[in-house]
Amino acid sequence: MKTSTILSAFLLLQPSLTMPLQPRGIKNSLKCAKVNVIQQFTAPWSLQRISATAPVTQNGRANEELSYKYRYTELDDGEGVEVYIVDTGIDVDHPEFGGRARNAISTFDDDLEENSGHGTQIAGAVGSLHYGVAKNVSLVGIKVFSPLFDTKNPAALIANITSGIESAILLHNARKANKNFKGSVMNLGFGFPKELFEAAGNGGIMKKMLEKAVKDGMHVTVAAGDRGKDACEVFPAGFVKDVPGIIVVGATDVFDKRLKNSDFGACVDLHAPGGDIVSTTLKGVNGGVKKDSGTFLAAGLVTGVIAGEIAKNANLRMDPVGMKRLVKDKALKGILRGAEGGGDLLLYTGMPGNPYEEFV
């Protein structure tokens, strides 16, 4: 499908999005025991891949086509879970978020505006109506990257990120006392080389902050990095050696092959789709839809799956280590090609079976 087709499809669905929040192309078709199985037949390939055991059959369809099938249950929609996206902020008025997104903090004391689209892409993979895993999660932007940022000052970069992580922990801890607290996931969709951390000299404080996040019962998903090198040499991913409760995610393509640029090795816990992923971007750009590749998008999918698992496993709500074990146990084994010494596991929600595919 050409981008223009995606664009017009998007524009067509905007009016309906302002009314009831039922995504287009989604229907409750099967009743399975007590839980409704919902099928979205307008999904990106990534959502089909994580909800099926079989590889994606394209039958001539392009990667960006929105005719793949995502199957989930109403228990997987992440309702009540807060996801802290530490990044560039979120375009919170994007209709794909149906009012579930807000920007909480900017470490730059600016207007909280998302200027890049990167944070909105992640938010879309986590929980947008059409491209997201958990379609009713609450998305919270924590802005730590800004065009205002002085790139010659790595210490300020690390300080901003660390401060953003701390803000997310404070928001998480403040919600714990609520009777209907459901848990939190923090998404770190970036990575910087070891040299930058060494030059900055304050990386140890960020590591301590991640230790605190895990100790305080917050699930943390981290992008492996996109340099095609050892993920242990990229941070925050490399902190997993000392903070094993965080989950480091590499990226695969539609053929279940590791992306060439996806960082690899012992610090990668598992892989998720990350090549040619359709998601949201700034609503004023290209109709608010963008196809892109990277471990930041793969990490977003894992974040969405964890948000869904929290509802089904109340005992793991505040147990990041137990949740990590569950996500790795459920993942598909021995399918991935090119894992290169770590994380030979492919994200899987555990939805039984495969979608019925009919081609004419």
Ligand SMILES: *[C@@H]1O[C@H](CO)[C@@H](O)[C@H](O)[C@H]1NC(C)=O
């Ligand atoms: C999200 O959950 C609320 C409360 O249960 C419900 O009213 C709303 O319809 C749900 N929205 C979506 C998109 O499922």
Ligand SMILES: *[C@@H]1O[C@H](CO)[C@@H](O)[C@H](O)[C@H]1NC(C)=O
């Ligand atoms: C974020 O970085 C800027 C420099 O670009 C710096 O002025 C500011 O103090 C930093 N904010 C925090 C909270 O560290």
